[in-house]
Amino acid sequence: MIDLIKQPWPWYFSGIMIVLIMLILLFFGKSFGFSSNLRTMCTIAGAGKKVKFFDFNWKDQVWNLMFLIGSVIGGFIATNYLSNPAPVKLSAATVADLNQLGVKFDGGLNPNSLFSLAALKDIKTLIILLVGGLLVGFGSRYAGGCTSGHAISGLSNLQLPSLVAVIGFFIGGLVMTYLIMPFIF
Amino acid sequence: MKFVKYILTGILFGIIMTKSEAVSWYRIQEMFRFQSFHMYGIIGTAVLLGIIAVWLIKKFKAKDIAGKPITFHDKDKAYIKYILGGTIFGLGWALTGACPGPIFVNLGSGYAGMAIVILGALLGTYIYGVIKNKLPH
Numbered sequence: 380m381i382d383l384i385k386q387p388w389p390w391y392f393s394g395i396m397i398v399l400i401m402l403i404l405l406f407f408g409k410s411f412g413f414s415s416n417l418r419t420m421c422t423i424a425g426a427g428k429k430v431k432f433f434d435f436n437w438k439d440q441v442w443n444l445m446f447l448i449g450s451v452i453g454g455f456i457a458t459n460y461l462s463n464p465a466p467v468k469l470s471a472a473t474v475a476d477l478n479q480l481g482v483k484f485d486g487g488l489n490p491n492s493l494f495s496l497a498a499l500k501d502i503k504t505l506i507i508l509l510v511g512g513l514l515v516g517f518g519s520r521y522a523g524g525c526t527s528g529h530a531i532s533g534l535s536n537l538q539l540p541s542l543v544a545v546i547g548f549f550i551g552g553l554v555m556t557y558l559i560m561p562f563i564f
Numbered sequence: 565m566k567f568v569k570y571i572l573t574g575i576l577f578g579i580i581m582t583k584s585e586a587v588s589w590y591r592i593q594e595m596f597r598f599q600s601f602h603m604y605g606i607i608g609t610a611v612l613l614g615i616i617a618v619w620l621i622k623k624f625k626a627k628d629i630a631g632k633p634i635t636f637h638d639k640d641k642a643y644i645k646y647i648l649g650g651t652i653f654g655l656g657w658a659l660t661g662a663c664p665g666p667i668f669v670n671l672g673s674g675y676a677g678m679a680i681v682i683l684g685a686l687l688g689t690y691i692y693g694v695i696k697n698k699l700p701h
Contacts, residue, residue: 407629499676536638538639543646
């Protein structure tokens, strides 16, 4: 049993469980949307005093911050207690493409060459991570949601605006992958 | 105590996302290069089952834990913000390999660099709030 848990879990199980999480939150009277937390955090830091967008009653969003804290704990538990050291079964074509880009596949979930503590000594890496985060934060608020709010909650409710947002996610993703990343890595 | 259930749900989310490798920078690169079915399988299964679940909730007027009917809010019928915001989000998604949820899940997994991504995401959210009224929606 424990061996089964420690293996990577199949995509269909993940898909089922993500819907279950959406349903649990609906049952609690909430809706699944992660990026709202970023706005809440800005408000708690005092952004509401200067900018109207952040002037809202953040206490209604405490549940979502709790969900966020849980997700950090979940990542910790999964990585430290529920994983085996076998490398991610990434497709050979991706490994080759990334090699060409200068990012070596190290077998983990994320490249240590970008995300480890040691990698942060490199100013270029720092800028990539900061700018990448900035685009994620700005874009998700501009679009009124991220993957959870639009791709999962929105599409499940057959919202055309969410489909437009998801098409945008892919336009941006493809532009970054094919047109921009070859120049920055 | 009323918040414990949200922490537990979040823990489940973090475990699922990590164990299915949906939080992987490599997997996101693989997805945008159309070199594996993995991520499409995850999102596709979730959307398909989600559509059925939401339809059933509406059909049977399901109630939440407090006994109130579960309601869904329609997104605003504006399209510029969705396509522009979505595209900007997508640029960041491919670069960092993480959307807002996985950024935090990966922090828990010990990827220190995610703290910088979070800093950037907060900054991006703040900038949006500041210039919101000047942007086309």
